[in-house]
Amino acid sequence: MERAEKIEILRQLVKIQSVNGNELAVAEYLKRVFDQAQIDCHVLPAGDRRANLVAEIGSGNPVLAVSGHMDTVAVERADWNQDPFTLTTVGDELIGRGSCDMKSGLAALVIAMIELKERKIPLNGTIRLLATYGEEFAEQGAADLTAAGYMQGVSALMIAEPTGYNICYAQAGSVDVTLTSKGKTAHSSMPKMGNNAVAHLVNALVQIQENIATLTAGIKNEVLNTETLFNIDVFHGGNQVNTIPNLAEAQISMRTIPEVSNATLIKTFETTLAQFNAANGSDISLQVNMSVQPVVGDPNGRMLRLIQRLGQPYLAKAKFTPTELKITELAAKSMGLALGDKVIPAVGAPGGTDARRFLIDQLAGADYTVFGPGNFSSHQANESISATMYLDFIDLYEELFPAYLADQA
Structure with a gap:
């Protein structure tokens, strides 16, 4: 898939106004993308234009679950410098509601799965995408998927919420x-x-x-x-x-x-x-x-350690925009992270993710990580994502997912 097509998928996702709802439109668009790639995919309507989506490549065990939500928070249009639902390019920044939280992470998961299939990369197990509705309020989509059994047999869970080159393995x-x-x-x-x-x-x-x-x-x-x-x-x-x-x-x-x-x-x-x-x-x-409930994963989990190892070269070459540097500095200070370290830290965070619903039966010690493209501009006006980081995370996921399944075989 060419660079322009990867950006276009994110552009189409941002264009769909899924502010605290309308995730069915997002799911239907992603299904068309998956259908074109001949990947098994199911839209699970939940009424009132809401839906979850499940897609899989590979087969058998182990099962790696990867997840992203399809909704966004609301916008105050007067605070934006441009239409929040039109992906706008300024230098390396891609600006739009959901560009960071978390349609870039969701798009990166989708594209990684498509390219792994197209390249016929051997998978010693299953990669299962769980795309959810309603994460921004009560995480009901994840609760529905868990109740329907989609977390059964899952060996590891990775959520592509925006963390940049940090790993989160615990949420309040x-x-x-x-x-x-x-x-x-x-x-x-x-x-x-x-x-x-x-x-x-x-x-x-x-x-x-x-x-x-x-x-x-x-x-x-x-x-x-x-x-x-x-x-x-x-x-x-x-x-x-x-x-x-x-x-x-x-x-x-x-x-x-x-x-x-x-x-x-x-x-x-x-x-x-x-x-x-x-x-x-x-x-x-x-x-x-x-x-x-709060969730605290395993600080020595296989996925966490694999991300640190495979992600290191990407971190070493990463370049951050002035906006990203400013936001990251403030966020790192509030989270107690050291600045300038060329190592991918693993931390906990007071924010929440769908993991609190997915891991309801294993609130402590799961092989669980949050790791996705982003710069801590979530929920803000002029929310943005680095195009370079977005594209790098796609490549990194394509290394990470087969490596995890191979390590588990």
């Missing part, structure tokens, strides 16, 4: 909850005639945050390089300034670590709210929107 868990406070409307000159839903919710949040802080104080996971994180991300309440509000809602996101379980954190919410409601005459309810 997540707990997302919604608190709803119900009160009674009254004129603000007579507050005792009402019941202020906003005031109750604000005070309850303060108490919850204090109790969570006490529970998690001084507890950190060294692999993930983080403690439990607590964020109040959404708050709605009230309609006008002279009316006591009868309704308020808040959404809280927590990043979790193995040392403080999701269940313990949720229980703290429940206990605090029960005590607060009883003491203050409030009516605040809790809904758990998502609870996924």
Whole structure:
């Protein structure tokens, strides 16, 4: 496949607006690409224009699962210098929503599989692509594939999320909850005639945050390089300034670590709210929107070590754009990585991936890696990927996948 065709596949993926949905269109496009290459591929619709996709080359065991998601986050068009859904070339940068997170990684997996088949490279096992919907919210596509048995018999899992020349083998868990406070409307000159839903919710949040802080104080996971994180991300309440509000809602996101379980954190919410409601005459309810566990893979896993060995020549020749260097420097500092090292580090990260759904039965010790083209510009305006890195990762995957299966034979 020529360079221009590889860029065109990424261009077509970026063009499909799969912002928190519409992954069926992405899956249908990829199926046409796979069908042309005569690769076994199945689109698995999930309703409302959503779908997963599964494709395989090779046969038998071992099975190497590789994965990427088809959705992207939303855009604020005013913040972009160009149409976010038109892949734009500026020097070596390919700019567009999803170019980094993670349509470049997904395209690299697809192209690597096609070229391995076209070149008739012997495979001592199966390469199984699991392309998912809904990763950016709740990772439901991966949960569906796992429930349908597509992770059964898998020896190793590699997710092509953007890491650049770093390997991630551990992710924090997540707990997302919604608190709803119900009160009674009254004129603000007579507050005792009402019941202020906003005031109750604000005070309850303060108490919850204090109790969570006490529970998690001084507890950190060294692999993930983080403690439990607590964020109040959404708050709605009230309609006008002279009316006591009868309704308020808040959404809280927590990043979790193995040392403080999701269940313990949720229980703290429940206990605090029960005590607060009883003491203050409030009516605040809790809904758990998502609870996924942290995943910590094997730091000595076969795939991880193979990536470090085969990826070293690519890292040694890599050139980074000024944008990539700036973003990578900031990200490396926040993750505790040394700059300038010509070695591919293996680290944990507070962010999450579909692995938390795929590895639900093996949350610790799996042969699991996250390794894909990218520069930490995910979720930002003017998101971009280095064309050189994108193309290099395709070549690297074509070395890596057969080598892994051969090592396992």
